[in-house]
Amino acid sequence: MIVLLLLLLPLLGGLVTFFLKEAKAARGWTLLxxxxxxxxxxxxxxxxxxxxxxxxxxxMGSLGSSFSLGLDGMSGLLCLLTAIAYPLILIATWNSExxxxxxxxxxxxxxxxxxxxxxTSTDALLFYFFWELALVPVYFLCSGWGGERxxxxxxxxxxxxxxxxxxxxxxxxxxxxxxxxxxFALESFYALNxxxxxxxxxxxxxxxxxxxKMPMFPFHTWQPDTYEQSxxxxxxxxxGVMVKMGVFGVIRWVLPIVPAAxxxxxxxxxxxxxxxxxxxxxxxxxQNDLKRLIAYSSIAHVGLMAATIFAENKIGMQGVMMQMFNxxxxxxxxxxxxxxxxxxFGTRKLSELGGIAQKAPALTILLVIIAFxxxxxxxxxxxxxxxxxxxxxxxxxxxxxxxxxxALAGLSIILGAVYTLNMVQKIFFGATNAITTNTxxxxxxxxxxxxxxxxxxxxxxxxxxxxxxxxxxxxxxxLKEVSISNLGVN
Amino acid sequence: xxxxxxxxxxxxxxMFSGFMLNTRTAVRTLAHILLLVVIAGTVLELRGTTxxxxxxxxxxxxxxxxxxxxxxxxxxxLAYFALSSKDMERVGNNYSDYFALIFFILSGIVLxxxxxxxxILFLGIEIISIPLYILAGSEKLNLKSNEASLKYxxxxxxxxxxxxxxxxxxxxxxxxxxxTRMEVVGATPVLLTAGMMLLLFSMSFKASAAPFHFWTPxxxxxxxxxxxxxxxxxxxxxxxxxxxxxFTDAFGGIGMQWKLIVSIIVAxxxxxxxxxxxxQQSVKRMLAYSSIAQAGFMMxxxxSLNADAREGxxxxxxxxxxxxxxxxxxxxxxxxxxxxxxxxFAKQYPTIAATLVVFLLSLAGIPLTAGFISKFxxxxxxxxxxxxxxxxxxxxxxxxxxxYYFRLIQSMYFKEGSQVVAVPMTAGFKYTLVGLAAVTxxxxxxxxxxxxxxxx
Numbered sequence: 001m002i003v004l005l006l007l008l009l010p011l012l013g014g015l016v017t018f019f020l021k022e023a024k025a026a027r028g029w030t031l032l033x034x035x036x037x038x039x040x041x042x043x044x045x046x047x048x049x050x051x052x053x054x055x056x057x058x059x060m061g062s063l064g065s066s067f068s069l070g071l072d073g074m075s076g077l078l079c080l081l082t083a084i085a086y087p088l089i090l091i092a093t094w095n096s097e098x099x100x101x102x103x104x105x106x107x108x109x110x111x112x113x114x115x116x117x118x119x120t121s122t123d124a125l126l127f128y129f130f131w132e133l134a135l136v137p138v139y140f141l142c143s144g145w146g147g148e149r150x151x152x153x154x155x156x157x158x159x160x161x162x163x164x165x166x167x168x169x170x171x172x173x174x175x176x177x178x179x180x181x182x183x184f185a186l187e188s189f190y191a192l193n194x195x196x197x198x199x200x201x202x203x204x205x206x207x208x209x210x211x212x213k214m215p216m217f218p219f220h221t222w223q224p225d226t227y228e229q230s231x232x233x234x235x236x237x238x239x240g241v242m243v244k245m246g247v248f249g250v251i252r253w254v255l256p257i258v259p260a261a262x263x264x265x266x267x268x269x270x271x272x273x274x275x276x277x278x279x280x281x282x283x284x285x286x287q288n289d290l291k292r293l294i295a296y297s298s299i300a301h302v303g304l305m306a307a308t309i310f311a312e313n314k315i316g317m318q319g320v321m322m323q324m325f326n327x328x329x330x331x332x333x334x335x336x337x338x339x340x341x342x343x344x345f346g347t348r349k350l351s352e353l354g355g356i357a358q359k360a361p362a363l364t365i366l367l368v369i370i371a372f373x374x375x376x377x378x379x380x381x382x383x384x385x386x387x388x389x390x391x392x393x394x395x396x397x398x399x400x401x402x403x404x405x406x407a408l409a410g411l412s413i414i415l416g417a418v419y420t421l422n423m424v425q426k427i428f429f430g431a432t433n434a435i436t437t438n439t440x441x442x443x444x445x446x447x448x449x450x451x452x453x454x455x456x457x458x459x460x461x462x463x464x465x466x467x468x469x470x471x472x473x474x475x476x477x478x479l480k481e482v483s484i485s486n487l488g489v490n
Numbered sequence: 491x492x493x494x495x496x497x498x499x500x501x502x503x504x505m506f507s508g509f510m511l512n513t514r515t516a517v518r519t520l521a522h523i524l525l526l527v528v529i530a531g532t533v534l535e536l537r538g539t540t541x542x543x544x545x546x547x548x549x550x551x552x553x554x555x556x557x558x559x560x561x562x563x564x565x566x567x568l569a570y571f572a573l574s575s576k577d578m579e580r581v582g583n584n585y586s587d588y589f590a591l592i593f594f595i596l597s598g599i600v601l602x603x604x605x606x607x608x609x610i611l612f613l614g615i616e617i618i619s620i621p622l623y624i625l626a627g628s629e630k631l632n633l634k635s636n637e638a639s640l641k642y643x644x645x646x647x648x649x650x651x652x653x654x655x656x657x658x659x660x661x662x663x664x665x666x667x668x669x670t671r672m673e674v675v676g677a678t679p680v681l682l683t684a685g686m687m688l689l690l691f692s693m694s695f696k697a698s699a700a701p702f703h704f705w706t707p708x709x710x711x712x713x714x715x716x717x718x719x720x721x722x723x724x725x726x727x728x729x730x731x732x733x734x735x736x737f738t739d740a741f742g743g744i745g746m747q748w749k750l751i752v753s754i755i756v757a758x759x760x761x762x763x764x765x766x767x768x769x770q771q772s773v774k775r776m777l778a779y780s781s782i783a784q785a786g787f788m789m790x791x792x793x794s795l796n797a798d799a800r801e802g803x804x805x806x807x808x809x810x811x812x813x814x815x816x817x818x819x820x821x822x823x824x825x826x827x828x829x830x831x832x833x834x835f836a837k838q839y840p841t842i843a844a845t846l847v848v849f850l851l852s853l854a855g856i857p858l859t860a861g862f863i864s865k866f867x868x869x870x871x872x873x874x875x876x877x878x879x880x881x882x883x884x885x886x887x888x889x890x891x892x893x894y895y896f897r898l899i900q901s902m903y904f905k906e907g908s909q910v911v912a913v914p915m916t917a918g919f920k921y922t923l924v925g926l927a928a929v930t931x932x933x934x935x936x937x938x939x940x941x942x943x944x945x946x
Contacts, residue, residue: 062938129857136856143904151904162892166885173873
């Protein structure tokens with residue numbers, strides 16, 4: 001029941017928001033709902049009763065589908081991320097004005113419902129419903145409240161992801177048609193034993209959808225434009241949480257269902273990911289626009305996660321889990337800083353900024369910590385995750401190119417340091433210019449949001465054990481599902 | 491049988507009501523009442539009560555599939571009347587005749603949905619088509635309307651010829667018109683194959699499947715918009731039901747002979763419909779091509795011919811008709827029927843714009859709408875039938891369709907403009923649209939509400 005509550009809170013709360021015409025009321029209500037969701041998700045992680053974490057009821061029985069939700073280690077972690085992200089985003093953007101605030105916040109909450117639905121559903125058809133439910137509100141958010149080029153850009157984003165999702169639908173339908181009991185349930189899919197040929201088909205049908213969402217090279221072209229043009233609150237959701245849908249999808253819906261194909265195509269997928277890491281990092285170095293810089297850096301980070309999934313070993317997967325959570329937190333922190341800078345100076349161009357450090361010490365300190373997390377310095381949360389992921393790829397037993405992949409992916413740390421430190425230097429140090437001379441420091445709510453993020457960064461950087469414990473059982477089970485030892489390979 | 495007789499009678503009553511009733515409001519009210527009577531008759535028959543005892547000599551069969559589709563067609567017609575019957579006034583002076591013709595179409599739909607003999611199929615198709623030729627040309631002083639009517643009539647007559655030839659050949663091969671007695675033992679007779687092909691082509695023509703679709707955009711565009719709305723929805727769905735029935739009953743056993751051709755027709759229809767719709771500047775023409783594109787999806791039911799396809803086609807008929815009728819109902823009232831004409835529409839009419847969004851999402855096949863679930867049924871039937879490739883092609887084309895449906899959403903919501911509505915939209919109109927949108931969402935979440943009628 002808890003898991004149902006987790007889904008219904010933002011869903012119903014979002015629907016109510018549409019009727020709160022008053023800006024303050026809508027904003028306050030949304031914050032209230034998101035805090036309640038956070039409380040429920042924390043409760044869900046601490047509760048011992050496994051019954052509370054499952055929910056199932058009849059729905060579309062004639063189609064072999066049911067309304068089944070379940071919370072395991074990974075979905076619990078991602079729900080927690082979603083639930084933490086929303087209050088942070090709302091607090092950080094408390095002072096932003098929106099036209100028709102009721103619609104804006106209503107759509108935001110519906111997106112959250114879609115995200116939680118995606119993470120918790122254990123039925124393929126339901127999963128697909130939520131997958132789209134998360135997409136459609138984002139389309140309206142970006143098109144309605146975004147920047148100048150928002151209409152063509154979000155259109156591209158929508159068609160891109162929609163194409164991916166319909167392909168995924170065919171993949172799921174094919175799997176359904178192969179199940180002996182004609183069911184969309186996740187367990188039935190896991191129990192399938194398809195021929196290698198069929199597995200390859202299904203692998204690509206599903207994988208492309210998730211690769212687009214992540215986004216992974218070469219399906220990433222929608223992403224920088226969309227991040228740049230969306231309203232910042234939406235960008236935070238998109239990059240902090242929504243990209244995890246892709247990673248999550250690969251982990252839950254691809255590898256355990258088609259293990260043989262994932263083994264066979266794993267090198268291709270890893271190569272795509274590694275190319276993406278280097279490509280995105282190199283482009284990030286050249287960016288002059290803050291938002292685009294962070295967008296490309298995000299592609300690089302997510303690429304590393306994608307590569308590690310196909311390494312299929314425990315330390316790597318634990319790293320992915322850690323990093324999914326931490327990357328979300330760090331990115332939201334970066335976007336908050338971008339939002340602050342853009343609102344104060346009216347520009348995101350690195351070349352037009354400089355010398356903020358003397359005027360805004362609090363902002364500088366907080367940003368530098370977040371920037372360190374972005375290049376995964378020790379003592380920050382990202383260090384633990386990235387280190388584990390590199391170890392995972394290095395020790396991977398399923399690919400012959402593990403050393404090559406590790407070496408190439410490792411470049412991302414150096415390249416990441418180049419663009420991140422370059423960014424910090426250009427914004428905060430150097431001479432002040434006309435635009436930045438009247439800088440004032442950040443406000444209380446922004447300090448609060450950034451402060452929480454920095455605390456999370458340091459806390460999980462120094463003591464990551466709680467996160468590791470959370471997903472430990474899940475990763476073990478998962479490795480059993482994806483193991484191809486029964487096929488006589490490896 | 492109830493529906494057939496009641497709707498034919500209603501047609502006759504409407505024809506003569508022009509002499510008796512002086513005001514258009516009275517005519518309209520009468521039409522609504524008669525349609526409600528027809529619906530009541532259909533529901534009664536679906537629940538097992540037949541008011542008229544007519545021996546059809548085994549030429550017709552009123553099974554649940556036929557009756558349920560008849561009900562769907564009637565209810566969509568009611569939605570159409572409720573939204574657009576007032577706009578028929580602007581077409582011409584023969585107001586009551588338009589209603590009469592629509593009732594005749596309804597009786598044709600009953601024939602086309604419940605035939606068991608090829609002769610009844612022919613009658614049904616013709617009874618649907620002839621009133622349509624008239625309705626297409628009902629705007630007498632408009633050259634485009636005349637052209638549409640003439641074009642439709644000439645092309646329609648040609649395809650009717652093909653159909654008759656096909657029926658004759660099938661009769662020659664099998665010695666019967668009864669569609670249920672066409673089992674082939676051993677090799678398929680060449681005459682039967684030839685006849686089946688001719689029937690396939692003529693039905694594809696009626697249902698505007700490519701490459702027999704060339705009449706569709708011109709006829710839909712030229713006809714008065716309020717009649718295009720009916721032609722593109724209920725009537726098109728009826729042709730598909732007849733199509734499905736014909737191929738299930740008569741030619742299901744010789745699938746080898748036609749599966750490949752039908753799959754080519756499906757692929758071509760989807761491709762041409764969707765790609766051409768992308769380039770349209772007028773919403774009306776876009777909807778004409780979108781109807782071709784949707785026909786491609788409905789055609790998947792003919793291709794797979796299983797239980798899912800039957801349920802799915804009924805759902806598809808309902809989902810597609812309701813959504814398209816809703817969009818047309820608003821389009822009729824617009825002064826500028828291009829995409830630009832809708833700029834800024836959401837600011838002026840937020841509620842109506844929101845319902846249009848639901849309809850467009852339904853047509854595009856986004857989950858939580860009836861359009862998604864009906865597309866889902868079609869794809870499920872296709873994948874079950876083992877044609878993964880065709881299903882993949884179909885969804886890629888569905889992704890293309892998002893482009894032109896969302897263009898309308900963009901115009902309404904994200905572009906500035908001060909469009910002028912030719913006819914004011916009343917509160918009743920608004921609430922009817924909201925009702926239709928609610929039904930669309932409801933069917934999208936609980937499709938069993940409709941499909942269960944097939945069995946219980």
